[in-house]
Amino acid sequence: MTEPDFRKPSAPDARDAVRALRPSQIREVANAGFGVENVLPFWFGESDRVTPQFIRDAASAALADGATFYTHNLGIAPLRAALASYVSALHGATSAGHVAVTSAGVNALMLAAQLVVGAGDRVVAVTPLWPNLVEIPKILGAHVDTVALDYGTQGWTLDLDRLLAALTPDTKLLMINSPNNPTGWVMTREQQRSVLEHCRRHGIWIVADEVYERLYYGDDAGSTRAAPSFLDLAARDERVICVNSFSKAWLMTGWRLGWIVAPAALMDDLGKLVEYNTSCAPSFVQQAGVAAVEQGGRFTQQLVADLKASRDHLVQALSAMPGVDVKAPAGAMYLFFSLPGAAKSLDLCKALVREAGLGLAPGSAFGPEGEGFVRWCYACDTARLDAGVERLQRYLGECGAR
Template sequence: MRQAILKLEESRIREVANAGMGREDVLPFWFGESDEVTPEAIRQAGIASLQAGETFYSHNLGLPALRQAVAGYMSELHGPVEPSRIAVTSGGVNALIVAMQTLIDAGDEVVAVTPVWPNLTAQPVILGARLRCVALAPDADGVWRLDMAQLLAAVTPQTRLLVVNSPNNPTGWTLSRAEQQQILDHCRGTGTWILSDEVYERLYYAGDTSNGAAPSFLDLAEPEDRLVVVQSFSKSFLMTGWRLGWLVMPPSMTPHVGKLLEFNTSCAPVFVQRAALAALELREAVTPGIVAHLKNCRDTLVPLLQALPGIKTSKAPGGMYAFLRITGYDDSLHLAKRLVAEAGVGLAPGLAFAPEAEGWLRWCFASKDVKRLEEGVRRLAHWLPRQ
């Protein structure tokens, strides 16, 4: 067995979740998904496809109609994007690994901005790349920021790939358009590819863009720039379990991604793609309501947490998480397990996302009922004075 695989660490988020799954007295906020089901019309589109007997293989790159619809959706948000730049994948994580398989060889240097969802840093290691991390840092108010000079110094002509997730999981940090322009210009000069995970782009609450989405590299880049953007139906359409995502890439790269998809998953299931088509057709009826509700969840949870003694957190401009620190607790994995066992609150440990996030906890606020969030805070408030 390869040493890179033997050395892979199991998910610390799963480690905490496994300690509390099945317990009715635990409120789970550990995973990055809403507790609200996929909208009925989207589910019915998938059911109708199955009932019509669409149980066969489809094109490696996705149904032509779906690629066209995704391209139209991206064009509405970011300017012209042709279907020839789109590949449909079996989830955002599949999109990420296929993009990395396309772009990096063993021994290549990959730079990643952390803390970040652990899959983004594990995948280059699985492929044998040399990983370097540039860490965000929190200020006194719990707002995480990027040292741009540090990042640009880390990305050199020897850097094959830069991995960025914005809006960021777990911190909610979001690149500004000016910062994206700096990064794009710098990477053009070094010949570095950018892999931008933008699956949270619609979950953006700052309101400083004309399209309501977070700033995207697609707003600035040319079609043949060394840029690959990862997207997913999971967050903005409440479709986490359907496992469907997509890539936006230079058109010259698309046929090669199609070859890799054949050797990874062959294709995404047709009934899932039909559901995605319905999701895109209903996007103005579905996504704005999801975003408004999540903003209300954030605006309910964060002030309640900030009112508790010894807790530092902030309102993130994007994503679906509150990232918090409790004074006096430096071992986030131990603390998360204690909160499950003693408070009935399930949070993700910061250490799961990077060493610099040790001592922090991630709270997913994507809850159908904000009273569930309020109950979680009540339980935490009851637990804190007893320590």
């Protein structure tokens, strides 16, 4: 007779793939700021301005009308139609049948990965990169290889040949973010064309995170309303999934609303995934999204002008500081720059919070390729930036005097 096993059971744990995920170092720095008075927080990727009144009014009206029920998994028809028109105006003919509404851009990224990636698949990502894009495929059991951007006199640049060499026939998916968080790097149209043609030949999916597409300051920004997009080049039923969000162009970070443009053949299966993830985005939030898309053109145009002015102001101020190396990026809302002490960027950012009341994001939060740099979100007025620069200058001066 077998003796019963009375050994104490092991402690409950999440599965290995989840336990291995990187914790957010940005949150770690922010947590270090709790209890520190008068911290200037530039660590998160959002403006210090509230969502425009016309969008908030649309949500209030929808709530007053009772828009509190479930909707179609892929979104309410008016918002899908409005997004189809919006994308068509920017990137060419797009039907509502190629658009799905999601509960935030990060939810869209997870859904896109769940559509095409499984355990054992190989994924390639261009880094430094917002960690969600690198970690999401790992949750699904995929293996992620990275191709790092280079930093030099021209700022952040892509070695296209190195990326193409990494996109081998056994690659299932390329995850790419342009304009890029954290660097502000923008992929050129020619680079996108080369990558798209290469991925077509090898049957590689592209998930393009284009949430910063409207925050674009390139040389051709005066003649276009958005950064170069894979949607400009790809047919809508190719292996290209573009992810976007209401968070940046309309200052709706807390609303958690995004969308996907993808092949129509994926939509039924995407609807299943939405059902098993969130069921749908809230109805009144979606109606606020309709107002943003249909009425927000002038607001976004002014927002981009304000961001460019803040970018230029901060670049000029930081460039005057000894030991700081900073270049003006072509897109997004961040400066990703080097300064004394950034070789251990997490330690530096914690020290800046404690000793200077200045909240920046460590470069290591965006992968090992980001070490040696810090990220500063400049989506605020110049007076606030000046206060931050003063604190950084004082801190570096005190460090140099030690």
